[in-house]
Amino acid sequence: MNVYIKTYGCQMNERDSEAIAAELIREGFRIVKNEYEADILIFNTCSVREQAERKAVGKVGILKRLKRENPDIFIGIIGCMAQRRGNSLLKELPHVDFIIGTEQLTEIPQIIKKEIRKREKITKIETGKELLQGLDLHINTENKVTDFVSVMRGCDMFCAYCIVPYVRGREKSRPIQDIADEVRGLADNGVREVMLLGQNVSAYGLNQSAAERPEESPFADLLYEINKIDGIKRIRFTSPHPYFFNEKLINAIAELPKVCNSVHLPLQSGSDRILKKMNRRYNSEIYLDVVNKLKSRVADITFSTDLIVAFPGETEEDFKATRDIMNQVGFDNAYIFKYSPREGTPAAKQADQVPQKIKEERNQILLEDLKVRTKQHNRTLEGRTFEILTEGPSKRNPERWNGRTTNNKVTVFEPYENISTGDLVNVQIKSSTSMTLFGKVIGR
Ligand code: SAH
Numbered sequence: 001m002n003v004y005i006k007t008y009g010c011q012m013n014e015r016d017s018e019a020i021a022a023e024l025i026r027e028g029f030r031i032v033k034n035e036y037e038a039d040i041l042i043f044n045t046c047s048v049r050e051q052a053e054r055k056a057v058g059k060v061g062i063l064k065r066l067k068r069e070n071p072d073i074f075i076g077i078i079g080c081m082a083q084r085r086g087n088s089l090l091k092e093l094p095h096v097d098f099i100i101g102t103e104q105l106t107e108i109p110q111i112i113k114k115e116i117r118k119r120e121k122i123t124k125i126e127t128g129k130e131l132l133q134g135l136d137l138h139i140n141t142e143n144k145v146t147d148f149v150s151v152m153r154g155c156d157m158f159c160a161y162c163i164v165p166y167v168r169g170r171e172k173s174r175p176i177q178d179i180a181d182e183v184r185g186l187a188d189n190g191v192r193e194v195m196l197l198g199q200n201v202s203a204y205g206l207n208q209s210a211a212e213r214p215e216e217s218p219f220a221d222l223l224y225e226i227n228k229i230d231g232i233k234r235i236r237f238t239s240p241h242p243y244f245f246n247e248k249l250i251n252a253i254a255e256l257p258k259v260c261n262s263v264h265l266p267l268q269s270g271s272d273r274i275l276k277k278m279n280r281r282y283n284s285e286i287y288l289d290v291v292n293k294l295k296s297r298v299a300d301i302t303f304s305t306d307l308i309v310a311f312p313g314e315t316e317e318d319f320k321a322t323r324d325i326m327n328q329v330g331f332d333n334a335y336i337f338k339y340s341p342r343e344g345t346p347a348a349k350q351a352d353q354v355p356q357k358i359k360e361e362r363n364q365i366l367l368e369d370l371k372v373r374t375k376q377h378n379r380t381l382e383g384r385t386f387e388i389l390t391e392g393p394s395k396r397n398p399e400r401w402n403g404r405t406t407n408n409k410v411t412v413f414e415p416y417e418n419i420s421t422g423d424l425v426n427v428q429i430k431s432s433t434s435m436t437l438f439g440k441v442i443g444r
Pocket residue numbers: 048049155161162163164199200239240241266268306307308337338339340341342
């Protein structure tokens with residue numbers, strides 16, 4: 001039987017989909033890229049913003065016709081939106097056959113092998129389960145340079161705007177040795193860079209009940225462990241929370257050669273008043289302290305971030321504080337989101353919602369600021385030489401190759417003889433845009 005899987009949302013979802021696909025392949029299913037070839041269609045969904053849900057619902061809605069023409073196919077919705085909306089999705093989309101939440105993902109092969117044949121609607125959305133074991137398989141394609149590894153699941157932070165703690169449940173971390181084994185397996189298959197994933201990855205291994213900012217950092221311990229693995233040349237991670245960037249974690253990032261010189265550090269807002277209302281547990285001073293410590297210890301470090309514009313009650317002054325701190329840090333990339341009220345979260349109940357027009361304006365302003373700054377910054381890199389991990393032919397122009405610097409700059413260059421993905425080469429930068437560096441290989 002052929003299975004088509006479409007994934008919405010974050011890298012955690014992408015990783016889950018890959019693990020599910022690998023599990024299904026092991027059970028004898030075939031994964032197909034075209035929905036019209038599929039016997040079973042699975043949609044791994046996201047709830048983080050209204051728009052993310054709307055996209056998935058729209059897509060599945062259109063499949064009503066496909067299902068009418070071919071009643072033998074099965075359609076399933078899994079992941080965060082399945083968890084949040086459960087049975088109500090079946091009312092809205094009656095052609096859907098199964099709904100499986102975030103804590104039952106490992107049951108999918110069993111469900112589609114046995115249960116769906118009964119042709120009864122299936123909904124599985126329990127909560128509070130133990131750590132999901134067994135989502136550790138990968139699809140080993142050749143030329144895969146980078147791969148994702150989930151190290152923890154769930155989130156206990158309860159930021160006032162965010163649905164993730166409700167749909168992903170409580171934090172649960174995998175044992176360090178399981179993760180190291182998984183990474184060793186990837187390295188044996190030619191993977192050179194791992195992206196360690198968790199909804200709150202910097203809280204890996206911590207006791208969730210700790211209310212104080214912890215001095216321990218099991219996540220730093222994990223980085224030391226992964227750094228030892230031969231074959232792995234680069235380590236990245238996402239998404240961390242600034243609250244857990246203590247001395248231990250900063251030391252690990254500064255000391256470990258394989259941990260990349262680029263950190264994604266979600267800021268959300270630069271206004272202390274808004275940060276407090278968001279329940280982010282840091283203020284601009286603490287955030288800048290982390291940034292400055294890292295800047296002083298890691299050469300050429302770059303930062304990327306997540307920002308929310310127009311959180312309820314955000315004034316012009318609050319917004320200006322965000323612009324200011326963005327300039328101070330000098331982010332090289334930022335994911336800027338317009339606040340989207342999520343039912344059941346405290347912020348959605350606030351009366352002082354910001355009008356749509358202002359949301360759009362503030363969004364545009366931050367995007368423009370970012371573009372101007374990254375263009376300027378990239379220009380200062382021209383003439384310098386960076387080590388690039390090669391990733392493969394460029395999508396836009398297959399005669400060129402691309403790769404990235406350790407500080408996460410996409411770099412395009414002419415290939416050399418016998419080039420292969422996963423090579424580390426020195427590239428001198430000749431020109432740049434706000435998004436890309438262009439250079440020439442000057443040594444291997
Ligand atoms: N755990 C991660 C983020 C997961 S969600 C972290 O703390 O950074 C990814 C991003 O979506 C968040 O960083 C936030 O910027 C954005 N986001 C979350 N809820 C949102 C909402 N209700 N409206 C708009 N953006 C939101």
